[in-house]
Amino acid sequence: MRAIWKGALTFGLVNVPVKVYSATEDHDVPLHQVHEKDGGRIRYQRVCELDGEVVPYKEIDRAYDDGERTVILTKDDLKSLPSERSREIEVVEFVPSEQVDLLTLDRAYYLEPDSTSPKAYVLLRKTLEQTERTAIVRFSLRQKTRLAALRVRDDVLVLQTLLWADEVREATFPALEEPVRVSAKELELSAALVESFASDFDPENYVDEYQQELRTLIEAKLEKGDAVDTVETFGEQEADAGGEVIDLMEALRASVERSRAQREGGTKKKAAKKTAS
Known part of the structure; x- marks a missing residue:
């Protein structure tokens, strides 16, 4: 398998360098269209509807049409949006595994430890197994922000992208x-x-x-x-991320203390508001 992405899985102050691999593949036989009469390959071209010219891919921008107006988005416009600039898979919360609706699960990816010592990777894996929780993470892939579930399968961490809440239709029958x-x-x-x-x-x-x-x-x-004969009829046609956690125990302690302090701070604020009212 070939890694499609390299980055770091982070929870608290713990940093786990990982490589990401597609966990599934399509087994369908690839088919294309040909001319029934002579078997010639039928290809699609990008043609401009205004001048009829074939447009090279490098000259193509994206656009949104609301039915009456079209907004053209240049490559610079799209580059200004949150994208793959971040090479972090950030854990935002740990939830009971049964709370992850199977309907929301999308593409699956394997995570491989990308460091000389897989200790932090194994620690996270064992923690998920022991607590029977799934990590909800956020990251960027192919110029899109993704939400995903991080779980364990056969001693390997698996990242499974989730559909956003507004992408799941309500079933009303x-x-x-x-x-x-x-x-x-x-x-x-x-x-x-x-x-x-x-x-x-x-x-x-x-x-x-x-x-x-x-x-x-x-x-x-x-x-x-x-x-x-194919030629006769058809014609011929990685950045490194994050370093090793120097002191894993210290990072864990600091993360727990920071999380506890945030919770206590939130509790005090609620109490102060209640007293004031």
Whole structure:
């Protein structure tokens, strides 16, 4: 695997240098479009609607259209926004793992310790396991600010990006608004049916049959010589982050003390406001 990002995972004053890898990959057979008559490759070009010219990628800006007006955003405009300038994955809170809604989980990434000593990495991993909590983190990747859940899978820290709250649609279905009566007998029979299918989940037991058949079809066509010459028809066409934590125990103590002081300060402010009122 190739690291797509290098930075530092931070919680309190503890700094954990890490490398980030995509944890998943697409297994679909890559297909493209061709001309039915002669098999020639069909390609897409970026054409300006005003002058009909093909525009090179370096001359393309982004824009937002509200239906009546278009706002053009230059490359300098976009560079001024929060982006990958920060190479930190900042832990903002630790929450009970069951509070992370599975519906909000998005892309998954593996984190590898990027230092000569993985002690801080292992410490965080064991802490998450022991406390049964998930770390909610914030970081920037590919010019976007991301929210993510940091958890443990097979002794490896896994970063899984989360959808923002306003990206999850509310499920409102009229048919479910009316009360529905389910009898005890119906529930008993339904539970018995579930039990008859009960098993331990093993993802290795399941395969993508469509992709398997597609690969078999392609191989059969190749063996029959039912193919065209690709060149003839298509044409030819890392910054280091954060250092080692010098004194891990001292960083932990300082972080705990700072967090405690912030909580006590918040409590005193609330008490002062209550007294004043």
